[in-house]
Amino acid sequence: MQHPIIGHQQIIDQLQHTVASGRIAGAYLFVGPAGVGKETVAHYFAQLIFCQQETASPRVCGTCLACRKVDSGNHPDLQFIRPEGSLLKIGQIRALQRQVIYEPLEASRKIYILTDVDRMNPEAENCLLKTLEEPPAASVLILLTSNIQALLPTTRSRCQILQFHPMPTQELAEILVDQFSVVPKQATALAIAAGGSVGKALTQLENGDPLTEKVPEILRETDRLAAFRLAEDFKNNPETLGELVTWYRDLLFLQQGAPRELITHIYSVEELRTIVPYYSRLRIQQAIQTIFDTKSLLENTNTNATLALEVMCLKLLK
Numbered sequence: 001m002q003h004p005i006i007g008h009q010q011i012i013d014q015l016q017h018t019v020a021s022g023r024i025a026g027a028y029l030f031v032g033p034a035g036v037g038k039e040t041v042a043h044y045f046a047q048l049i050f051c052q053q054e055t056a057s058p059r060v061c062g063t064c065l066a067c068r069k070v071d072s073g074n075h076p077d078l079q080f081i082r083p084e085g086s087l088l089k090i091g092q093i094r095a096l097q098r099q100v101i102y103e104p105l106e107a108s109r110k111i112y113i114l115t116d117v118d119r120m121n122p123e124a125e126n127c128l129l130k131t132l133e134e135p136p137a138a139s140v141l142i143l144l145t146s147n148i149q150a151l152l153p154t155t156r157s158r159c160q161i162l163q164f165h166p167m168p169t170q171e172l173a174e175i176l177v178d179q180f181s182v183v184p185k186q187a188t189a190l191a192i193a194a195g196g197s198v199g200k201a202l203t204q205l206e207n208g209d210p211l212t213e214k215v216p217e218i219l220r221e222t223d224r225l226a227a228f229r230l231a232e233d234f235k236n237n238p239e240t241l242g243e244l245v246t247w248y249r250d251l252l253f254l255q256q257g258a259p260r261e262l263i264t265h266i267y268s269v270e271e272l273r274t275i276v277p278y279y280s281r282l283r284i285q286q287a288i289q290t291i292f293d294t295k296s297l298l299e300n301t302n303t304n305a306t307l308a309l310e311v312m313c314l315k316l317l318k
């Protein structure tokens with residue numbers, strides 16, 4: 001399913017400008033984390049180049065024959081090349097080289113979108129380099145990667161690079177609520193779990209993941225015996241440790257009267273406000289430090305995890 005473009009306005013403006021000026025490069029490299037929207041924007045770029053609707057400024061009409069063919073995956077001048085199994089294979093690159101020399105059939109250009117180009121062995125990448133060095137005039141290669149470091153410097157230097165950034169989690173949470181009718185309690189949890197990546201959040205949603213946001217118990221727990229049970233929870237879900245920091249940070253921000261944009265768990269803000277009075281600024285700062293120390297201990301040493309987490313929880317419950 002083709003997702004709508006969310007965010008990336010600067011990149012969209014740049015691509016529209018490129019098409020308007022007619023100075024479309026032979027090769028682009030879209031760089032950014034998985035699910036951030038690289039493929040959606042590449043798809044949009046193809047439509048922008050192909051769209052037959054005459055307008056003063058380039059845009060995608062979505063209704064002309066070319067736009068509809070792109071949407072249905074049937075445009076003869078657009079091809080997606082994805083890894084077969086775990087790799088983009090040299091055979092796939094050779095097939096591309098055989099086709100790319102021919103004139104486009106319907107549009108002004110032939111567009112090839114290569115996903116996960118970091119998953120090429122050196123042989124395949126060197127083969128691709130030949131096309132990047134001498135791209136046929138009527139072709140556009142759009143390479144997508146979440147790991148630019150895995151590419152040869154020569155590959156990178158042959159492409160125009162566009163950097164895609166994940167969205168701040170709060171902004172993504174609000175979009176999930178406003179545009180996708182996600183329940184607020186679920187939105188922030190989804191946005192955090194997706195690391196600000198729209199595609200990941202939507203995929204999780206489509207898969208019916210019941211991720212919901214709950215204010216961590218440890219923030220309001222007063223019984224010190226609870227430390228052992230909570231430590232066990234953290235041991236079973238180590239990823240929640242990083243998220244725990246964001247809750248204490250919100251407490252700190254609320255206490256300091258920080259602006260709304262800084263709050264991560266915006267949909268739990270009323271509940272957090274009821275907790276703030278129980279905390280001094282120093283206690284929150286110490287809590288954040290304690291979590292960081294424990295994380296570092298667990299990640300960098302062979303410490304006994306249960307013990308370290310119990311000590312952490314006891315300190316946090318003080």
Ligand SMILES: [Zn+2]
Pocket residue numbers: 050051052053060061062063064065066067068
């Ligand atoms: Zn169109």
